[in-house]
Amino acid sequence: MTRADIAIVGAGAAGLMAAIWAGRTNPNRKIILLDGAEKIGRKILIAGGGRCNVTHYVVDEQAYAGASRNAIKKVLRQFDVEQTVKFFSQIGVKLKREETGKLFPTTDQAKTVLDALLREAKRFSTILSGHRVDEIIDKGHQFEITGNFDTIQATKVVLATGGKSIPKTGSDGRGYEMAQSLGHTLTPRIFPALVPLTVPRNHWLRDLKGITLPVRLELWGPTGKLLESFENSMLCTHFGLSGPAVLDISRYYLDAAAHDPDIKLTINWLPQWEYDQLAGMFKKEREKTALQWMRGQLPERMVKTLLSQLFESAEPNPANLAINQLSKSDRQRLAKMLVRFEVPVAGDRGFDFAEVTAGGIPLKELRLSTMSSRICPNLHFCGEILNVDGRIGGFNFQWAWSSGYLAGISV
Template sequence: MKSYDLIIVGGCSAGIVAAINAKRQNSDLKIAVLEKLPRIGKKLLATGNGKCNLTNQNALDHNYVGGEFAAFALQKYNPQTVTEFFASLGLLCYADSCGRVYPESNTASSVVDALRFELDRLKIDVYCDTQITDIKKKNGFLLNGDFQCKKLIIAAGGKSSPSQGSDGSGYALAKMLGHSITRLYPALVPLCASPEITKPMKGVRVRNVNLTLKGERKIAQTSGEILFTDYGISGIAAMELAAHAQKYIDNVKHNPFTYIDFMPQMSFNELFEYLKNLNKIKGFCQIDNLLTGFLPKAVGIAICKATKLYKADKNISELSERDLRAIAEKIKNFPLEITGTKGFINAQVTSGGIKTEEIDPETMQSNICKGLYFAGEIIDVDGGCGGFNLQWAWASGMLAGELNEV
């Protein structure tokens, strides 16, 4: 039997910083991190396209589902504190113009290395290839009949991107200790949407669109880049709608639509005037070229096709004002039916998790089981793209590592 003061289940973002903070606050503690994969921090290596967007300078509670619960942790361990924490590990960071923070090295492995070296320096035991499947509350906690600890932090992640370890097994552990889990949805994942329309635009990116998700009424709105694929749409703006869309499909049993505004910087009337002017400038060109002044050609063709005006050999000068009005309408309001998402396997984040009412927001300690703490994505808190989810993992992990009692 291996005995510890504190054991952390899950050796990635939240779990590692929880261990480091606990040891920094009380060097007498005997601490172990238990990780099911052969190495710690595997998911971190994949973050930010391998660059690790480790926080966002603008992260505030209103950026999160579950933000009210997360507010205390996010204030105490705010992006500035998190950046200072990484500086204390020798890792320097920079922020881009949107406040997204990356390591100066632009490589996620620098972040994992910095954390790994600190675990070593602090003499925290790390057990890899160690999947916890059973927890009993017995003189503290007994894990797999092998490990004993006085205090336990579960930081096993959600069920998104299971190839990086987070297969949802943490929820089963939480349930063994009396906790309940909300309904789970894949979040930050591409959308399956009208493939017959998107397939001809496969691989085309559009930089600055507004997306509005609607059922009977408006559900959510995002803006930013989208990428057309053979199954639907990807890109940050589309991915940020995923959890909303999946919730709607599951609950209402009906497919919502997303409406793309390809020209949010122009009003309908401005756009209509612009199109009328184009008619003068390049009236002799074929309709395929109508929108190439501000959109990729394939997108322009899809828009014209959606108005049912499309004929490849038609010249722009043949378009009436009514036709141009119909095209302007589709540029501002291009509909795609959302039939689902690419699921947990491809999702960056899980929306839903351990019910926040069952956890004390100022300590991360369970309100149900004394000595038990949670951190990171396993809790029902999630944010958008841009460093928000790692910010939550660090903040909740560091707070849990304080091991304060309720």
């Protein structure tokens, strides 16, 4: 039987970070880092389109959801962006800030990030790939870890198995069950976040596939209250909608829609306009037709599709009248189509296409200064297995770095 002082289960971003800081803090401890995948770090390699968006210039708790923002802040402030940049520079990864505020390695290659983390983690720990953990049993003074390998005993365990997104990278949710067997609970729902949304099979939105444009997506409660909004680019696809704005709002939509069927997601195709402003302007537009007005503001293919949906069978076609000649209801339909179009969401593309997982182990079951379990002594957690998910822009990795650091120095 192999013995270790510390066993870290999961060698993704959070687990590697925990191994590095556990080793730096206590170089004499025997640390092993187990991962079920044969090839470590696949998620880091595919992140940020292969460039790995390591963090964001400004990280604050408002960019996150799941646990309370106050709890999330407690963790983030213990290892902030400045410390993250310094840490990566120390291990040989220089970061550059792009216009969007996102930080990437100057090489533009995720491999630079993964190689540096692996190099540093190997200084302090034994990394065992192809070691899939099935069970962790708490034997009182130690843990027994079993799987497709000879049983390992460890005094302390860090659970860093990630969520359920892109299961082929190795993160398939088994870690949740292990946490439960050690006495932890899970949030009532665990669902895909940063995930593309689908629309019904024959919906005309699918005809817009290939079009990318800046939009504002808005989520409305049943009483008409604006709940969330994201302005960014959106990509129309053969199944529905994707791109940063859609990914960012997806977790809020899916969460709200699960509780309330009257929730509405709308697209503002012209984010510089608000509904009332546009409807008011249309009342006075005596020269341009809808077609003329929309041309130049939206791609031609889209203009035609939107107009044919609005005025398909009318004769004479209202699209050919000056906008102020349209009936009030047609003007309103036009303005609504342009800035408050209700998306008929059919579903989402699921964990196979989700960048992160919403839900997980509640933060209230941990001591946040050490990421240690309040339920099972000598057990720590970090990364996406916890009930925290961030928006696009490097926030999810920052959560992995901050929580991994805390678990590492404390374990």
